[in-house]
Amino acid sequence: MTDRNLSDLSDEELILEFQKNNTERAFEILVQRYKNPLTNFVFRYLGDYESCTDVVQETMIKVYRYKDTYQSIAKFSTWIYTIAGNLAKTELQRRKRRTILSINAFGKDNDENYEIPDENYRPDTITDSGIKDEIIQKAFLKVSEAYRKAVILRDIQELSYEEIADIMGITVGTVKSRINRGRAQLQKLLKGIHNE
Amino acid sequence: MENFDENSQQYSDIIKTLKGLQRVKAPANFEADLMRRINTGKYEKEKSLWEKFLLPSRLIPSAALGLAAVIVFFVLNINSAQLENPLLMPPRVRDDVVATKDVPVIPKDEQTSTENEKINKEANKKPVPFFKEGTKTYAEIHGTAGDSDVSNLGITFTGEDTESTLPGNTSMVSFGYPINKSGLNFRSNTMTREERAQLQMMKKKLIEMMRQLNK
Numbered sequence: 001m002t003d004r005n006l007s008d009l010s011d012e013e014l015i016l017e018f019q020k021n022n023t024e025r026a027f028e029i030l031v032q033r034y035k036n037p038l039t040n041f042v043f044r045y046l047g048d049y050e051s052c053t054d055v056v057q058e059t060m061i062k063v064y065r066y067k068d069t070y071q072s073i074a075k076f077s078t079w080i081y082t083i084a085g086n087l088a089k090t091e092l093q094r095r096k097r098r099t100i101l102s103i104n105a106f107g108k109d110n111d112e113n114y115e116i117p118d119e120n121y122r123p124d125t126i127t128d129s130g131i132k133d134e135i136i137q138k139a140f141l142k143v144s145e146a147y148r149k150a151v152i153l154r155d156i157q158e159l160s161y162e163e164i165a166d167i168m169g170i171t172v173g174t175v176k177s178r179i180n181r182g183r184a185q186l187q188k189l190l191k192g193i194h195n196e
Numbered sequence: 197m198e199n200f201d202e203n204s205q206q207y208s209d210i211i212k213t214l215k216g217l218q219r220v221k222a223p224a225n226f227e228a229d230l231m232r233r234i235n236t237g238k239y240e241k242e243k244s245l246w247e248k249f250l251l252p253s254r255l256i257p258s259a260a261l262g263l264a265a266v267i268v269f270f271v272l273n274i275n276s277a278q279l280e281n282p283l284l285m286p287p288r289v290r291d292d293v294v295a296t297k298d299v300p301v302i303p304k305d306e307q308t309s310t311e312n313e314k315i316n317k318e319a320n321k322k323p324v325p326f327f328k329e330g331t332k333t334y335a336e337i338h339g340t341a342g343d344s345d346v347s348n349l350g351i352t353f354t355g356e357d358t359e360s361t362l363p364g365n366t367s368m369v370s371f372g373y374p375i376n377k378s379g380l381n382f383r384s385n386t387m388t389r390e391e392r393a394q395l396q397m398m399k400k401k402l403i404e405m406m407r408q409l410n411k
Contacts, residue, residue, distance in 0.1 A: 028227070028231075031227055031230065031335075034229070035222040035223055035226050035227070036219070036220075036221050038222075039220055040219050040220045040221075043220040044217075044220070049220070051228070052220075053222065053223060055224075056222065057226070057229065057230050057233065060230050061230070061233065061234060064234055096318040130218075133217060133218050134212075136213065136217060151214070154214070155210075155211050155214040155218060156214055157214060158215075173243060180207070183207040183210050183211070185209070186210050186214075187207060187209070189208050190210065190213070
């Protein structure tokens with residue numbers, strides 16, 4: 001199969017091609033298609049670009065290694081988002097375990113968080129609306145994990161409720177409820193921005 | 197569903213804000229890094245179930261728990277007087293040994309046979325002959341042929357082991373010297389002469405009673 005033919009195939013057809021004939025080019029096309037959406041999703045969920053890149057790479061490696069576990073019943077996007085979501089969750093838990101003695105305890109006031117300046121490349125700091133993005137991202141991280149995931153998948157990734165339900169392994173009703181609760185929490189946290 | 201649409205309008209500002217967020221992109225060298233990791237196999241290998249189970253963080257607490265359980269069990273067991281320690285119990289001894297004909301016969305050793313014969317003589321005073329096909333009287337088996345009272349009892353024994361619960365034709369196991377059931381019956385050996393005389397008397401009385409009843 002030529003490159004052009006492969007590019008025309010759907011995600012499901014590409015993964016089947018990779019499964020049956022071990023066509024690496026099919027996998028590369030899938031990586032090209034999903035690297036940016038997944039990076040965006042994981043970054044909003046974790047709030048750290050370096051960890052986010054690692055998680056997305058791990059996701060792709062899992063797809064490569066466990067390609068045979070994919071069943072054509074499910075959508076490929078649902079499958080890959082589920083893997084990425086699970087890995088991101090694991091990363092969050094690992095981070096929580098590491099920071100038993102939190103750096104926040106050394107802040108000026110108990111209520112305010114003291115952030116160590118990070119000089120690394122951050123996509124949200126190189127744009128004009130960088131400050132606003134940073135505030136929103138910080139607010140996002142304060143929203144509870146389950147609600148945050150649902151809101152990101154719906155309002156940022158623009159996935160359907162059914163897809164989100166499949167990814168999170170919950171009913172559509174629960175998805176809607178979580179999205180609303182997440183939005184409510186965000187609205188509370190971002191009151192100042194909207195008033196401006 | 198209506199409630200949900202209302203909520204969507206209620207949160208329209210936040211939805212707009214989130215949709216307007218800057219899209220984060222993967223780094224330029226993402227694919228190259230990924231393929232390098234795949235090809236070199238440097239990515240973290242999945243641990244098997246056994247490897248996960250044998251992690252020190254899981255193995256040590258479970259081993260400690262198991263050890264504690266064993267110690268507690270033994271401590272409680274030693275204190276209980278009702279239960280007998282199986283390690284200190286004497287082994288069970290079988291009364292008789294009966295086996296099928298398929299059991300290989302141990303060849304006679306002259307020395308052992310003479311020694312065993314001596315032991316047998318001491319135990320029974322007279323060597324006990326093997327059962328043979330046909331019938332034998334009680335007196336012939338027990339060497340009381342001279343005793344007219346006993347020899348006239350009319351009790352006979354067949355060559356087959358009629359008491360055996362094993363199916364098929366059975367025989368005695370040869371250990372180089374003649375052994376039969378009566379020879380292994382240690383109770384009879386422990387009877388005193390007086391007891392034997394009493395037994396004989398009782399038998400006689402019984403036979404007389406039977407004869408009288410028949411008449």
